[in-house]
Amino acid sequence: xxxxxxxxxxxxxxxxxxxxxxxxxxxxxxxxxxxxxxxxxxxxxxxxxxxxxxxxxxxxxxxxxxxxxxxxxxxxxxxxxxxxxxxxxxxxxxxxxxxxxxxxxxxxxxxxxxxxxxxxxxxxxxxxxxxxxxxxxxxxxxxxxxxxxxxxxxxxxxxxxxxxxxxxxxxxxxxxxxxxxxxxxxxxxxxxxxxxxxxxxxxxxxxxxxxxxxxxxxxxxxxxxxxxxxxxxxxxxxxxxxxxxxxxxxxxxxxxxxxxxxxxxxxxxxxxxxxxxxxxxxxxxxxxxxxxxxxxxxxxxx
Numbered sequence: 001x002x003x004x005x006x007x008x009x010x011x012x013x014x015x016x017x018x019x020x021x022x023x024x025x026x027x028x029x030x031x032x033x034x035x036x037x038x039x040x041x042x043x044x045x046x047x048x049x050x051x052x053x054x055x056x057x058x059x060x061x062x063x064x065x066x067x068x069x070x071x072x073x074x075x076x077x078x079x080x081x082x083x084x085x086x087x088x089x090x091x092x093x094x095x096x097x098x099x100x101x102x103x104x105x106x107x108x109x110x111x112x113x114x115x116x117x118x119x120x121x122x123x124x125x126x127x128x129x130x131x132x133x134x135x136x137x138x139x140x141x142x143x144x145x146x147x148x149x150x151x152x153x154x155x156x157x158x159x160x161x162x163x164x165x166x167x168x169x170x171x172x173x174x175x176x177x178x179x180x181x182x183x184x185x186x187x188x189x190x191x192x193x194x195x196x197x198x199x200x201x202x203x204x205x206x207x208x209x210x211x212x213x214x215x216x217x218x219x220x221x222x223x224x225x226x227x228x229x230x231x232x233x234x235x236x237x238x239x240x241x242x243x244x245x246x247x248x249x250x251x252x253x254x255x256x257x258x259x260x261x262x263x264x265x266x267x268x269x270x271x272x273x274x275x276x277x278x279x280x281x282x283x284x285x286x287x288x289x290x291x292x293x294x295x296x297x298x299x300x301x302x
Contacts (some may be wrong), residue, residue: 010138019131065211065225067130068159072229074149074204075156083149093153100154101125101161122165129155157227163220179215185210186227195232 025034043138045051053061080086084093104124112118133151136143189206197203207228214224 012134012255015131015134015172018136044149046208049212049216051212051215061215061221064130065222067225068155068222069225069229070114071152071155072226074152074229076230076232077147078152083146090153093150094157094203096150097154097157097161100127101158101165122170125158125165126162127154127158129158156230159222160224163223174218175216178213179219182213182217182219182224185213186231189228190231193231 022034022242025031028034038054040055041052042055042058043050043052075084080088084090102125105121108121108124109118112120129151133148134156136151138150185206189203189210192202192206207224210228211224215221
């Protein structure tokens with residue numbers, strides 16, 4: 001996953017190039033072929049359940065589900081060990097996303113209230129976060145990481161909010177049976193993780209079933225990607241083996257500093273040592289001591 005996230009520069013360039021080609025193609029004399037391409041129908045048979053849809057909806061409901069799954073993975077990492085680990089830091093992008101949905105909708109209603117297009121108030125609530133992230137990826141290291149994390153959090157909250165709005169105001173009806181199956185699948189996936197199941201095909205099958213149930217329920221299928229991404233653990237489930245075969249802790253786990261009481265006792269003891277005693281105790285300190293006078297501290301060792 002880390003290797004995949006490290007090629008974001010290339011993905012941003014590809015996204016920008018595709019958008020430019022689509023813009024030119026859709027406004028050219030060959031625009032009919034462009035629209036015909038997106039209207040091409042594809043059928044997929046999943047365990048006897050045949051899904052037939054056009055190419056545009058396969059991208060919106062299929063590939064975008066993978067996109068939001070990756071966003072969910074990144075947000076899970078940030079909420080666990082990253083820049084959104086505290087409630088205060090996580091509340092900022094959440095409030096920004098809510099405001100980013102409400103304010104455009106209110107502006108739209110202010111200009112269209114009483115008109116024929118008033119029912120379209122939900123349209124300006126959507127945010128094209130994928131394109132925004134692609135533009136940021138092109139800028140590379142010139143963009144602070146905090147801005148990328150903010151956009152990731154905005155994308156998750158905005159997607160959940162948009163799905164709630166669509167389900168409540170723009171849906172012809174939800175299929176409760178399929179929605180219940182989707183929720184049950186998420187519960188099974190969570191239980192499998194807690195039970196220590198590490199067999200990847202199990203989660204692939206569960207994820208596919210959850211996506212299918214969400215799709216058939218009438219809820220936008222990207223919510224399945226968000227939910228599965230947020231359920232995925234942010235830390236490795238198994239310790240990495242050392243060269244001699246024994247397990248070791250995750251390298252991302254920080255070394256705990258000594259307790260404050262221990263540091264206080266050490267500082268108090270040093271006040272009763274003479275300079276000569278202090279030199280002796282320093283030379284007999286552990287190899288990991290950060291004292292520059294320690295003869296056991298190797299160059300480059302931290």
